[in-house]
Amino acid sequence: MSKNIYTGFHAVEERVRRYASEKTHSSVLQVFYSKPGPRVKKILSLAKEAGIQVEESDQKVLDAMVAGLPEREKDHRGIVLTAEGEKERASNSVRLDQWISECPEKATVIVLDSVTDPHNIGAILRSCDQFGADLLVTGERNSTSNIQENDIIARTSAGASAWVPLAVETNLNRAVELLKEHGFWVYGADAGGTSLQSIEFAPKTCIVMGSEGTGISRLLTENCDSIVSIPTCGKIDSLNVSVAAGVLLYERHRQSL
Known part of the structure; x- marks a missing residue:
């Protein structure tokens, strides 16, 4: 300690x-x-x-x-x-307000709302690393505790849990409001929104991912500037949350090239 x-x-x-x-x-x-x-x-x-x-x-x-x-x-x-x-904070742990004060004019933030499965979190972190996300934000109460020390997350992320900047916030609604105050456009990933094919991501982009069971909470949904959906052709209801995050991050990265 x-x-x-x-x-x-x-x-x-x-x-x-x-x-x-x-x-x-x-x-x-x-x-x-x-x-x-x-x-x-x-x-x-x-x-x-x-x-x-x-x-x-x-x-x-x-x-x-x-x-x-x-x-x-x-x-x-x-x-x-x-x-x-x-416990001493990991080197990639950041405080959101201080990160915002130094973030570049073009930045990508992923917010996880009630995503608790360590395999999903690890896979999302790996996509964050591969597609250049600048920050992953999780809720303190609803996320897997101590991401950097979770063995499953570390293995699934292929080590990205030690590199991708992480911010654990007590109140995700306040965190998203803070991002909006500093110029971020907030996209909620959910069904029934604007097709990803029609989205041109803002320079400062925040993407909110909800759990597969309950989706994004009502208050967070209300805080989103727009809802984006991934067009699919399958017979089941939706994509796994980590796969959906990877698709959205890839498209964000592709647009920035």
């Missing part, structure tokens, strides 16, 4: 909310802040309600705390959270 450091409004708030929802705590959290603006005050209030210790600090002290982090995580916005006793 080690100490992980979270920086920025979104990452700190989500970690605080996750702590508040946990029935038992295996880690010790502490929040340090230097700029008590409206967003920071909201986070401090949530932290205090969750029983997390908060401490006012100096800007230079916060700068020193984040000095060893990757460049994208050094912009702490006046608030830093430390978590003692957490």
Whole structure:
């Protein structure tokens, strides 16, 4: 176990909310802040309600705390959270808000909603690697826990689980809204939508894949800008979710060539 450091409004708030929802705590959290603006005050209030210790600090002290982090995580916005006793994050684990701040003008994000089968997740990760997806986002509660350490996912992905950037989000609806705020067009993969043959993907593309049993949740569907469907000619209902993701990622890659 080690100490992980979270920086920025979104990452700190989500970690605080996750702590508040946990029935038992295996880690010790502490929040340090230097700029008590409206967003920071909201986070401090949530932290205090969750029983997390908060401490006012100096800007230079916060700068020193984040000095060893990757460049994208050094912009702490006046608030830093430390978590003692957490497993060290894998090198390809990212925080969505910080990834967005540095993502290229042309980017592809895959969001998995309630996709839990490790074979499917592994196959999707392999397609993400082969067709140049920039990020895979999963929900914390509904995804297979700790993707990087799941043996089945590692084998099925042919090692891509250690390379494709991954973001695990407490609330997928908020994650998709954040992507939209930063210029992403969100495509939900489902039956009855616009044929993939008629789709011209946006420069910043987010593709939402739902589980084979229930599909994309209602709230996430409402957050999609459009629904895209893959034309097929078979006698069964639909494609396997990992196959569908591969087809969509291939077409996205083909259009970008």
